[in-house]
Amino acid sequence: MPLPTDLIPPQAVNFAVRTLYALPVPVRRLIAGRQVRRDGQRLALEAQLLLALAKVEGAGLSDRDVNVSRRRLERSQRLIEGRPVAGVGTRALTLPNGDHDIPARLYTPAGLPSGSPLLVYYHGGGFLLGSLDTHDSLCRHLAANAAVRVLLIGYRLAPEHPFPAAVDDALAAYEHAVKNAESFGADPEAVAVGGDSAGGNLAAVVSHHAERKPAFALLFYPVTDLSGHRRSRDLFAKGFYLTDPDMVWFSDQYIPVERRTEVKASPLLADDLSGFPPTYLATAGFDPLRDEGEEFAHRLADAGVPVVLRRHEDLIHGFANMGGLGGRFAAAVSEAAGALRMGLALGGTTARGGPAG
Known part of the structure; x- marks a missing residue:
């Protein structure tokens, strides 16, 4: 079953993600929430923000249908790609x-x-x-x-x-x-x-x-x-x-x-x-x-x-x-x-x- 976000073109989501990561640190911290700490470690803001976005996307790595999981991984990778490496x-x-x-x-x-x-x-x-x-x-x-x-x-x-x-x-x-x-x-x-x-x-x-x-x-x-x-x-x-x-x-x-x-x-x-x-x-x-x-x-x-x-x-x-x-x-x-x-x-x-x- 497709997720609602699957209907949005990956290019559009990628642009939104890149824009989000370019925001000032206080704004990104507000979106990500209080810093996560566990086992004496502090989760990086970039990682915590990505996990927050993943919740919105609503897709995990595993699914009862392996082909669905494969398509979702391919899509999720396109969502976070940066500019192509030249040369x-x-x-x-x-x-x-x-x-x-x-x-x-x-x-x-x-x-x-x-x-x-x-x-x-x-x-x-x-x-x-x-x-x-x-x-x-x-x-x-x-x-x-x-x-x-x-x-x-x-x-x-x-x-x-x-x-x-x-x-x-x-x-x-x-x-x-x-x-x-x-x-x-x-x-x-x-x-x-x-x-x-x-x-x-x-x-x-x-x-x-x-x-x-x-x-x-x-x-x-x-x-x-x-x-x-x-x-x-x-x-x-x-x-x-x-x-x-x-x-x-x-x-x-x-x-x-x-x-x-x-x-x-x-x-x-x-x-x-x-x-x-x-x-x-x-x-x-x-x-x-x-x-x-x-x-x-x-x-x-x-x-x-x-x-x-x-x-x-x-x-x-x-x-x-x-x-x-x-x-x-x-x-x-x-x-x-x-x-x-x-x-x-x-x-x-x-x-x-x-x-x-």
């Missing part, structure tokens, strides 16, 4: 994986010389939602600000293609990228992986299982344990974009309970993470997935992996896709892009001796 070219590709092809999109910043690094990126969406289009803006930003080529992967989605289809596609896409890096204009020795949420899970799985390890891993609030339930799942169960019921719905559609302890589903449960590539892992303070992401970073550090753990304690799940709204969202994405650029320039040696907060 980044794109090319549609298909990557082979057995009897089917994987759609992909290559982003190349203007003037980037051949032999530059390549980031293989997996979009988020709970393994059910998301597409090349929902993460177009983010990949443009990463390409431009990190000075890398970005290969965005359209892996198969559940429930039509349950676990391990997404993992199979993620591994096949990465292996193809490494073998054919030069045809993309990239350095085969400087192929990194990245992803957000479910995509962060896939990037972590690829980092652990690929025969040839990535040069670097960029993980935004990754799903790392589909079998567990940590404190942040209760603290931020509702009201902060991603909810605990969303996670239950995503997991149930993606993978049966009896397979959730497999390392290709829950990389946090791996016995040995010592071969993992150098990593920048960003979490959000007001996110049900916060604790499992941070536990994964500590596991990496304990295994001797160079890792930077960055908690954006005032942000919510999904902030990487909200950079078009500016402010704290844009700053967090820019920081991640800088970490990726620096990590690849240093050959992945971003940190030694444990997580940095």
Whole structure:
């Protein structure tokens, strides 16, 4: 059933949202309401205002009809997009994986010389939602600000293609990228992986299982344990974009309970993470997935992996896709892009001796 706001053209709503975010801080605070505090953290005004707008929009991430959820995610992303990033070219590709092809999109910043690094990126969406289009803006930003080529992967989605289809596609896409890096204009020795949420899970799985390890891993609030339930799942169960019921719905559609302890589903449960590539892992303070992401970073550090753990304690799940709204969202994405650029320039040696907060 369509929502009343679905009748309003996305361009009109996008203009209204951008106008709202340009208002003076006192006016935006009046609209957003009293500042939210939880677990010793203060929610950023930009995030609180977005949550207030989401209530007006009336749509959540999960719906009994997965196709409705997919359409709503596509629409919601158009509502918050900023101005297009200039100077980044794109090319549609298909990557082979057995009897089917994987759609992909290559982003190349203007003037980037051949032999530059390549980031293989997996979009988020709970393994059910998301597409090349929902993460177009983010990949443009990463390409431009990190000075890398970005290969965005359209892996198969559940429930039509349950676990391990997404993992199979993620591994096949990465292996193809490494073998054919030069045809993309990239350095085969400087192929990194990245992803957000479910995509962060896939990037972590690829980092652990690929025969040839990535040069670097960029993980935004990754799903790392589909079998567990940590404190942040209760603290931020509702009201902060991603909810605990969303996670239950995503997991149930993606993978049966009896397979959730497999390392290709829950990389946090791996016995040995010592071969993992150098990593920048960003979490959000007001996110049900916060604790499992941070536990994964500590596991990496304990295994001797160079890792930077960055908690954006005032942000919510999904902030990487909200950079078009500016402010704290844009700053967090820019920081991640800088970490990726620096990590690849240093050959992945971003940190030694444990997580940095």
